[in-house]
Amino acid sequence: MHSAERTAPRDVVIMGGGLAGLTLALQLKQLDAALDVLVLERRAHPVPHAAHKVGESTVEIGAHYFDKVLGLGEHLRGAQLRKFGFRFFFSEGRRDIDQVLEIGASRSLTVPSFQLDRGMFENFLGDAVRRAGVHFVDGALVEQIELAEAQAGPQPLHRLTWRDAAGEHHTAHTRWLVDACGRAGLLKRKLGLAEPNTHEANAVWFRVADRIHVDEWSSDPAWRARCDPPARWRSTNHLVGDGYWVWLIPLASGSHSIGIVADPARHRLTDFNTFEKAMQWLQRFQPRLYDALDGRRAKLQDFAFLRKFSYGCKQLFSPQRWALTGEAGLFLDPFYSPGSDFIAIGNTYIADLIARDRAGERLDLRAGVYDQIVHSFYDSTLTLYRDQYGIFGDPQVLPLKVIWDYTYYWGVLSQIFFHGRLTDIALLGSLRAQFLHGQRLNLAVQDLLRVWAKVSPHTTRAGHLDHAALPWFAELNRSLTDTLDDAGFRQRIAQSVRQMGQLASEIAQLALACDATLDTAPLRAVLADAPADAAPREPLLFAAALEAA
Numbered sequence: 001m002h003s004a005e006r007t008a009p010r011d012v013v014i015m016g017g018g019l020a021g022l023t024l025a026l027q028l029k030q031l032d033a034a035l036d037v038l039v040l041e042r043r044a045h046p047v048p049h050a051a052h053k054v055g056e057s058t059v060e061i062g063a064h065y066f067d068k069v070l071g072l073g074e075h076l077r078g079a080q081l082r083k084f085g086f087r088f089f090f091s092e093g094r095r096d097i098d099q100v101l102e103i104g105a106s107r108s109l110t111v112p113s114f115q116l117d118r119g120m121f122e123n124f125l126g127d128a129v130r131r132a133g134v135h136f137v138d139g140a141l142v143e144q145i146e147l148a149e150a151q152a153g154p155q156p157l158h159r160l161t162w163r164d165a166a167g168e169h170h171t172a173h174t175r176w177l178v179d180a181c182g183r184a185g186l187l188k189r190k191l192g193l194a195e196p197n198t199h200e201a202n203a204v205w206f207r208v209a210d211r212i213h214v215d216e217w218s219s220d221p222a223w224r225a226r227c228d229p230p231a232r233w234r235s236t237n238h239l240v241g242d243g244y245w246v247w248l249i250p251l252a253s254g255s256h257s258i259g260i261v262a263d264p265a266r267h268r269l270t271d272f273n274t275f276e277k278a279m280q281w282l283q284r285f286q287p288r289l290y291d292a293l294d295g296r297r298a299k300l301q302d303f304a305f306l307r308k309f310s311y312g313c314k315q316l317f318s319p320q321r322w323a324l325t326g327e328a329g330l331f332l333d334p335f336y337s338p339g340s341d342f343i344a345i346g347n348t349y350i351a352d353l354i355a356r357d358r359a360g361e362r363l364d365l366r367a368g369v370y371d372q373i374v375h376s377f378y379d380s381t382l383t384l385y386r387d388q389y390g391i392f393g394d395p396q397v398l399p400l401k402v403i404w405d406y407t408y409y410w411g412v413l414s415q416i417f418f419h420g421r422l423t424d425i426a427l428l429g430s431l432r433a434q435f436l437h438g439q440r441l442n443l444a445v446q447d448l449l450r451v452w453a454k455v456s457p458h459t460t461r462a463g464h465l466d467h468a469a470l471p472w473f474a475e476l477n478r479s480l481t482d483t484l485d486d487a488g489f490r491q492r493i494a495q496s497v498r499q500m501g502q503l504a505s506e507i508a509q510l511a512l513a514c515d516a517t518l519d520t521a522p523l524r525a526v527l528a529d530a531p532a533d534a535a536p537r538e539p540l541l542f543a544a545a546l547e548a549a
């Protein structure tokens with residue numbers, strides 16, 4: 001059956017009302033309440049709590065987007081959990097958690113992030129977009145799309161057909177069409193935009209209806225008192241080993257999310273792709289977690305896996321008024337939880353393009369530049385993960401990698417987002433030399449870390465590398481809350497890139513001190529080629545801090 005067609009075209013139709021689609025709808029209405037936005041979501045609302053979707057841990061950009069850009073702080077602070085940063089334990093094969101190296105801050109750093117129960121969040125967002133005047137239809141399956149390019153007429157519109165929960169068919173016409181339907185990738189498939197990458201990793205995950213209290217894994221009072229508050233359980237805890245990591249993420253609904261993510265060259269997916277096999281695998285590789293889960297088997301809520309989860313996309317934004325956001329476009333790797341960051345960035349660009357289109361601006365140039373910028377973020381971020389899983393079990397090299405990756409993330413990408421400069425292409429263009437130098441430094445450091453982990457002794461040791469005790473690192477996090485004019489923003493990027501140079505140089509020294517045969521020449525060549533104001537100046541005394549840990 002086909003209902004009477006609505007003749008008035010929509011301004012925007014968003015296919016998929018998950019995290020990316022619902023937040024984009026909200027952002028659009030906040031920017032322009034007059035926009036007519038339709039969101040079509042396949043699942044019926046309310047969706048279940050806890051065992052709904054992965055994408056539970058946020059980092060600074062995503063958290064800032066939800067909290068400050070969309071103004072959802074009340075829900076985040078009242079209904080979700082404040083995250084106690086990220087935390088890593090070199091706990092492979094060990095039950096004595098207090099005798100392994102721990103990386104993570106002893107107190108919360110300035111900028112908040114949150115653990116999201118995705119079911120609770122999407123239900124909240126569904127209500128919020130309806131209140132904002134969005135036409136949000138749940139239980140609605142998009143079946144066919146016809147893009148405006150394929151149609152005749154002076155003002156061609158995109159056309160799509162969808163089926164509602166009662167099985168009735170509908171047609172919608174729209175000026176803008178956004179694909180936010182996740183891995184279903186409707187537009188990507190239609191336009192052949194899929195772009196595989198060479199990052200091979202697989203994941204399994206499950207939820208248990210109980211808390212996993214990492215803080216209670218040792219009775220040693222000194223170990224327990226390391227963190228203030230003693231609330232490691234609110235961190236995204238990573239239990240790391242060679243070629244894999246295991247996540248522990250608490251959810252506000254009272255459940256805990258657990259995932260195993262591994263490089264198939266070291267750990268085959270078939271070794272842990274059922275709950276029983278995952279438990280056997282944990283018993284061998286992460287026995288302390290196995291102990292915690294063994295008595296909670298009856299509380300298992302779900303189990304899922306995903307083979308080769310990482311992929312790219314040839315194009316995300318088109319001047320022909322279509323766009324892709326969230327996992328409908330690209331996804332990298334959950335190790336540092338960047339999924340929500342890419343939603344924040346993609347949505348901000350889409351909202352900007354739609355606003356400019358409404359103002360009558362041509363989009364040809366701008367849509368292309370935004371696409372290039374996101375792809376450059378994607379390429380840089382991919383280097384953090386690709387061929388890097390061999391580092392994860394290395395207590396010498398991983399601490400450096402984490403510091404390096406975060407210095408780059410907070411120093412450059414986060415500064416652009418927090419200071420609202422994402423769409424200022426003239427300003428970003430004027431900083432091109434700095435950004436390029438940062439990228440080249442990052443590539444050279446990632447290469448060195450990867451080779452270093454192959455020769456380092458992987459010596460385990462007890463201890464705590466406390467990020468809150470690295471003043472420059474804590475300050476870098478805090479600096480995201482500054483208010484900067486253009487001159488201040490330029491100075492900030494130059495300062496960050498200088499800081500990266502200093503850190504890179506100290507990493508090279510540490511690598512050579514560990515193994516004098518390591519080739520640091522490529523990194524030194526990049527360092528020597530720094531733009532005038534990006535040359536390292538002040539030491540970070542990073543090496544000294546590491547020794548003290």
Ligand SMILES: Cc1cc2nc3c(=O)[nH]c(=O)nc-3n(C[C@H](O)[C@H](O)[C@H](O)COP(=O)(O)OP(=O)(O)OC[C@H]3O[C@@H](n4cnc5c(N)ncnc54)[C@H](O)[C@@H]3O)c2cc1C
Nearest residue numbers: 016018019020042054055057142181182326327334339340
């Ligand atoms: C193993 C793993 C771990 C991850 N961990 C994290 C993390 O800790 N932190 C983080 O930030 N990110 C993480 N991510 C990424 C995160 O999952 C994504 O960023 C996020 O879920 C993407 O949201 P989305 O809205 O694009 O997709 P989804 O949330 O999947 O939403 C897409 C929606 O489209 C709907 N849909 C599909 N087809 C149709 C159709 N034909 N018609 C109508 N509706 C349709 C679906 O029902 C769905 O609700 C992880 C990803 C993986 C693979």
